[in-house]
Amino acid sequence: MPGAIIPQYQRLGSSVPVSVIRRSLRPREKCLILLVFATLGIVVFWAFFYLPEYGKVSYQVQKAGADLLLPPSESKHGEAEDPHKRDDIEKLKIRIENDSEKVLDKPEVKRDSTERSFNHPEVIQASDPSKDLGENLIPRSRSPMLNGGEDRDDKSRERRNVVKKMMQHAWENYELYAWGKNELRPVTKRGHSASIFGSASLGASIIDGMDTLYIMGMDAEFQKGRDWIAHNLNLDNVSADLSVFETNIRFVGGLLTLFSFTGDSMYKDKAVHIADKLLPAFNTQTGIPLAIVNSRTGTSKNYGWASGGSSILSEFGTLHMEFTYLSDITGDPKYREKVDRIRDVIKKMDKPKGLYPNYIHPRSGKWGQAHMSLGALGDSFYEYLLKAWLQSNKQDVEARILYDDAMQAITEHMVRTSQGGLIYVSDMKFDRLEHKMDHLACFAGGLYGLGAKTQHNDQFSRHMEIAEGITNTCHESYSRSNTKLGPESFRFTDAIEAKALKSTEKYYILRPETVESYMIMWRLTKEQKYREWGWEVVQALERHCKVEGGYTGIKNVYSDDPQKDDVQQSFFLAETLKYLYLLFSDDNLISLDEWVFNTEAHPLPIKDVNPYYRAA
Numbered sequence: 001m002p003g004a005i006i007p008q009y010q011r012l013g014s015s016v017p018v019s020v021i022r023r024s025l026r027p028r029e030k031c032l033i034l035l036v037f038a039t040l041g042i043v044v045f046w047a048f049f050y051l052p053e054y055g056k057v058s059y060q061v062q063k064a065g066a067d068l069l070l071p072p073s074e075s076k077h078g079e080a081e082d083p084h085k086r087d088d089i090e091k092l093k094i095r096i097e098n099d100s101e102k103v104l105d106k107p108e109v110k111r112d113s114t115e116r117s118f119n120h121p122e123v124i125q126a127s128d129p130s131k132d133l134g135e136n137l138i139p140r141s142r143s144p145m146l147n148g149g150e151d152r153d154d155k156s157r158e159r160r161n162v163v164k165k166m167m168q169h170a171w172e173n174y175e176l177y178a179w180g181k182n183e184l185r186p187v188t189k190r191g192h193s194a195s196i197f198g199s200a201s202l203g204a205s206i207i208d209g210m211d212t213l214y215i216m217g218m219d220a221e222f223q224k225g226r227d228w229i230a231h232n233l234n235l236d237n238v239s240a241d242l243s244v245f246e247t248n249i250r251f252v253g254g255l256l257t258l259f260s261f262t263g264d265s266m267y268k269d270k271a272v273h274i275a276d277k278l279l280p281a282f283n284t285q286t287g288i289p290l291a292i293v294n295s296r297t298g299t300s301k302n303y304g305w306a307s308g309g310s311s312i313l314s315e316f317g318t319l320h321m322e323f324t325y326l327s328d329i330t331g332d333p334k335y336r337e338k339v340d341r342i343r344d345v346i347k348k349m350d351k352p353k354g355l356y357p358n359y360i361h362p363r364s365g366k367w368g369q370a371h372m373s374l375g376a377l378g379d380s381f382y383e384y385l386l387k388a389w390l391q392s393n394k395q396d397v398e399a400r401i402l403y404d405d406a407m408q409a410i411t412e413h414m415v416r417t418s419q420g421g422l423i424y425v426s427d428m429k430f431d432r433l434e435h436k437m438d439h440l441a442c443f444a445g446g447l448y449g450l451g452a453k454t455q456h457n458d459q460f461s462r463h464m465e466i467a468e469g470i471t472n473t474c475h476e477s478y479s480r481s482n483t484k485l486g487p488e489s490f491r492f493t494d495a496i497e498a499k500a501l502k503s504t505e506k507y508y509i510l511r512p513e514t515v516e517s518y519m520i521m522w523r524l525t526k527e528q529k530y531r532e533w534g535w536e537v538v539q540a541l542e543r544h545c546k547v548e549g550g551y552t553g554i555k556n557v558y559s560d561d562p563q564k565d566d567v568q569q570s571f572f573l574a575e576t577l578k579y580l581y582l583l584f585s586d587d588n589l590i591s592l593d594e595w596v597f598n599t600e601a602h603p604l605p606i607k608d609v610n611p612y613y614r615a616a
Contacts, residue, residue: 144591148589149586163538164581166542167212167577170551181203182570183204183567185549186550189549197243202240203229204251205570208250211258212573212574216581230266235273238295240295242278245318247277249318249599252275252278255267256604260605272330275323280293286362291312310368313357318599321604324388324391354412355372355413359371371428372414375437375441375489376438379443379599382407382447383599391596400455416492424492435491436489436490440513442513442517445520448463448467449467449517450524470517476497480498482558483560484537485554487557488506507554507556508554512579512601530583547564
């Protein structure tokens with residue numbers, strides 16, 4: 001450029017001025033350089049031998065990243081905190097937590113040497129389960145068994161492999177014809193959106209079946225399901241009327257199990273997301289939630305047919321396990337507070353004959369129609385009283401007291417023995433027994449047995465007798481049908497026992513309750529008949545329910561060639577096949593000493609016993 005000042009040096013090579021290059025260094029400069037290198041050598045030597053804990057310190061800093069990086073609150077006592085600052089801090093915390101997910105501890109998963117490990121770039125890998133358990137957890141010499149667990153008996157191993165092949169057939173066809181839909185129509189080979197989830201494609205079968213895949217070691221299928229949940233499960237832009245009960249036991253319960261199994265915080269975040277969508281249903285005068293909530297608007301309602309718009313006992317009473325565990329792993333008490341309030345209302349109410357009616361008005365807090373049942377409308381309420389106590393490592397004493405009192409009343413007023421010697425649980429309506437038992441009530445065999453075995457008292461012998469009797473009666477309802485599958489409900493009269501009378505009672509929709517009792521009673525008693533009965537179910541399913549496109553329910557269990565209902569229920573993957581698989585497995589696989597199943601067969605860890613509890 002004309003008139004520009006010419007620089008006083010030229011550049012040689014990259015950027016070294018020619019004017020500063022000399023042939024040699026002065027003696028003083030040589031001494032200085034030697035001193036610098038000597039000092040550096042001493043520092044490295046000292047760090048190598050005297051700072052062996054550096055790695056642990058670095059790891060702890062990473063884990064505490066959010067607390068270290070977040071600015072302290074500037075609000076003072078009595079002064080309102082700036083909501084904009086609070087929002088900024090929350091956003092920063094979310095970003096820090098997302099960035100630090102890679103340091104989450106995950107216990108080592110116990111596997112057979114022949115099984116592949118679950119590898120995925122987004123899945124947190126395993127670490128020693130005895131570390132970082134928290135002061136309230138007991139370090140264990142081994143990890144709970146999540147898969148593997150082959151039984152020593154050759155026949156049982158062969159039968160278990162058949163069940164796994166059933167799962168593969170059911171899952172592969174769901175993946176082929178209905179991926180992302182709630183359920184599969186296996187006859188017409190298309191998706192099925194169940195009414196309990198509205199018309200939205202929420203992948204109910206994926207979420208319900210994932211822990212079964214994990215337990216069976218079906219790693220490729222598990223990874224694909226994990227990817228779908230991570231990228232597609234989001235209710236923010238979905239307007240669907242959701243059943244609070246079904247969404248909790250299938251979605252929230254399934255995601256919580258996956259979090260406990262893997263330590264992958266994605267599952268916990270999704271469980272929080274789904275549970276938060278259900279919270280508007282609890283905004284009633286009593287805190288008893290309504291049955292249905294819209295995922296977008298939060299508007300809630302009850303079923304019109306439910307005793308004048310009442311809430312249903314089995315629905316609002318089947319939230320405690322999931323919501324309590326969710327509070328424990330997130331550190332947010334709001335979920336536990338919701339279910340604790342429900343219990344406070346229930347325990348203070350007068351119970352006719354000590355029994356719980358199936359309906360309650362959520363505004364007035366009064367009982368609705370005087371209908372009591374251990375089957376439909378009542379069943380899992382009683383189940384969760386016992387299992388909340390077990391889940392808490394027997395610390396929730398109140399839950400056990402409520403369970404014992406309720407089962408004593410049911411035993412006295414509703415358990416009966418037929419002329420042929422079959423023990424069953426009858427429904428009661430307006431102080432009159434209706435000698436009918438639902439398939440749903442067949443879980444009660446396992447319930448009575450589990451309650452008796454976990455706390456010996458003066459009712460132990462009687463309850464074990466009932467447990468064995470109910471399980472036998474449910475087996476008879478299967479054995480007395482042409483298909484060897486049980487009807488939806490069955491009756492006891494002077495003319496028939498353990499058989500359905502009405503056409504609306506004769507269908508079988510792949511239900512799990514009978515095989516659930518088989519599995520639990522096998523583990524409690526080791527009587528071989530329960531495994532033989534389970535194998536009869538496997539054979540009947542293969543003969544009458546298996547089709548080219550999966551497994552379907554049937555409309556008449558007393559027909560030699562029953563019509564198909566064309567629905568592969570998500571609970572077939574979550575419950576029926578899982579319980580059958582565990583029936584033919586070693587007892588250490590999902591041990592009853594370490595896990596407790598929610599009513600959708602999603603195992604949740606027992607607090608202070610199971611290192612997979614992962615409390616916050």
